[in-house]
Amino acid sequence: MANTYDVIVLGVGGMGSAACFELARRGRRVLGLEQFPLVHARGSSHGHTRIIRTAYAEHPDYVPLVRRAFERWYELEQLTGRHLLTECPCLNVGPPGSEHVAGVRASVREHRLEAEELTAAEVVRRFPAFRFPADYAGVLERAAGFLYVEDCVRAHIDSAVSLGADIRAEEPVRSWEAVGGGVRVTTDRGTYSAAKLVVTAGAWATRLLADVGDGLKVMRQTLLWFDAGPRRAEFTRDRFPLFICDAPGAPFYGFPAIDPHGLKIARHYGQPELSDPDGVDWDVTADDASAIRPLMDAHIPGLGALMKGQVCMYTVSPDHHFVIDSHPAHPQVSVACGFSGHGFKFASAVGEVLADLADSGTTRHGIGLFRATRFGNAECGTRSAE
Numbered sequence: 001m002a003n004t005y006d007v008i009v010l011g012v013g014g015m016g017s018a019a020c021f022e023l024a025r026r027g028r029r030v031l032g033l034e035q036f037p038l039v040h041a042r043g044s045s046h047g048h049t050r051i052i053r054t055a056y057a058e059h060p061d062y063v064p065l066v067r068r069a070f071e072r073w074y075e076l077e078q079l080t081g082r083h084l085l086t087e088c089p090c091l092n093v094g095p096p097g098s099e100h101v102a103g104v105r106a107s108v109r110e111h112r113l114e115a116e117e118l119t120a121a122e123v124v125r126r127f128p129a130f131r132f133p134a135d136y137a138g139v140l141e142r143a144a145g146f147l148y149v150e151d152c153v154r155a156h157i158d159s160a161v162s163l164g165a166d167i168r169a170e171e172p173v174r175s176w177e178a179v180g181g182g183v184r185v186t187t188d189r190g191t192y193s194a195a196k197l198v199v200t201a202g203a204w205a206t207r208l209l210a211d212v213g214d215g216l217k218v219m220r221q222t223l224l225w226f227d228a229g230p231r232r233a234e235f236t237r238d239r240f241p242l243f244i245c246d247a248p249g250a251p252f253y254g255f256p257a258i259d260p261h262g263l264k265i266a267r268h269y270g271q272p273e274l275s276d277p278d279g280v281d282w283d284v285t286a287d288d289a290s291a292i293r294p295l296m297d298a299h300i301p302g303l304g305a306l307m308k309g310q311v312c313m314y315t316v317s318p319d320h321h322f323v324i325d326s327h328p329a330h331p332q333v334s335v336a337c338g339f340s341g342h343g344f345k346f347a348s349a350v351g352e353v354l355a356d357l358a359d360s361g362t363t364r365h366g367i368g369l370f371r372a373t374r375f376g377n378a379e380c381g382t383r384s385a386e
């Protein structure tokens with residue numbers, strides 16, 4: 001029947017593109033609906049690169065999922081013949097008592113991961129571009145790297161389409177509703193029915209998912225590229241790692257100089273929490289660069305001018321863990337949102353989890369940490385996008 005599908009995926013960004021691919025791979029009749037042109041720069045999955053790392057500071061329970069994500073990214077590379085993931089060591093560094101460094105060590109211990117403990121002096125000997133106070137400590141892990149974020153989204157979309165998925169750009173979903181055991185989804189162009197709905201709306205989950213989305217906040221973040229200048233050789237991938245520095249009150253992270261714009265550096269959290277994506281200012285300002293400059297001067301002195309900037313959105317959950325679950329009120333609906341600024345690396349595995357949930361309501365992957373009801377919002381209804 002026209003306009004009737006096995007599964008509708010609402011939002012074809014990082015997670016939705018992966019869900020479309022996995023569902024199409026399983027032979028499901030899939031419709032993906034995206035409000036913007038495909039692979040756009042108005043959500044959360046743009047800005048050239050994303051870190052992927054295994055010694056997961058946020059909780060040891062993420063480690064099996066990130067291992068599965070690595071496998072699925074490599075598989076996607078082989079399927080498409082595209083280069084998506086570059087291995088690169090990741091230095092986690094912070095002062096005594098750093099929660100980030102403690103979290104990395106907890107995952108290393110629990111999952112017996114390989115990682116190297118370094119003093120601040122050892123970090124600087126190994127990577128001369130850095131400066132850290134003597135009491136800082138580093139944990140260097142090699143099972144890390146970066147993903148070319150837009151290429152990953154495009155690879156999932158192209159692969160899904162080649163497997164028969166119907167992916168429609170510039171068709172915003174205005175509302176969805178549970179109808180009997182299935183769903184009905186309305187856009188400006190029509191009404192679609194399906195047995196299952198997967199909601200992967202990123203920052204717009206704050207509007208599209210009643211109650212499930214209520215605890216979520218949107219956070220504007222900027223990605224900033226700085227000129228490495230005459231010291232460029234110190235920042236190439238063979239001499240400079242990915243890093244996450246848990247500077248007190250101002251955690252920040254960065255990449256080696258892997259593109260013509262220099263080093264990409266960004267703050268993590270620490271920005272105002274907004275209630276919806278329309279509150280985001282998409283222009284990069286001089287204030288964005290000056291907010292990060294003191295951190296750079298303290299820890300990576302000598303970097304040059306700002307070469308490029310991009311704004312991107314975090315969708316932050318109250319405990320900074322993801323929300324991946326069947327909808328508490330409508331088991332035919334699965335949700336994946338609240339990725340809290342650290343979700344992209346998992347997209348390849350999240351696609352598999354979402355396909356599992358759409359297929360059977362369960363998954364073999366450990367997603368207990370991501371329950372939708374953990375914030376006390378068990379009574380969930382539907383909601384329109386307005």
Ligand SMILES: Cc1cc2nc3c(=O)[nH]c(=O)nc-3n(C[C@H](O)[C@H](O)[C@H](O)COP(=O)(O)OP(=O)(O)OC[C@H]3O[C@@H](n4cnc5c(N)ncnc54)[C@H](O)[C@@H]3O)c2cc1C
Pocket residue numbers: 010011012013014015016033034035036042043044045046047049050051052171172173174200201202203204205208221222223266312313314336337339340341342343344345346385
């Ligand atoms: C600056 C920055 C740096 C980051 N760094 C990292 C990192 O290094 N490593 C990492 O793992 N993660 C990182 N993240 C987090 C990661 O990028 C996100 O968690 C991930 O991209 C979220 O994907 P998503 O699919 O939830 O959102 P999106 O990719 O934004 O997808 C949601 C899609 O839904 C669409 N949509 C919404 N509403 C509708 C509607 N009504 N109708 C149709 N379509 C709709 C949107 O247009 C969008 O395309 C970072 C994020 C930012 C912003």
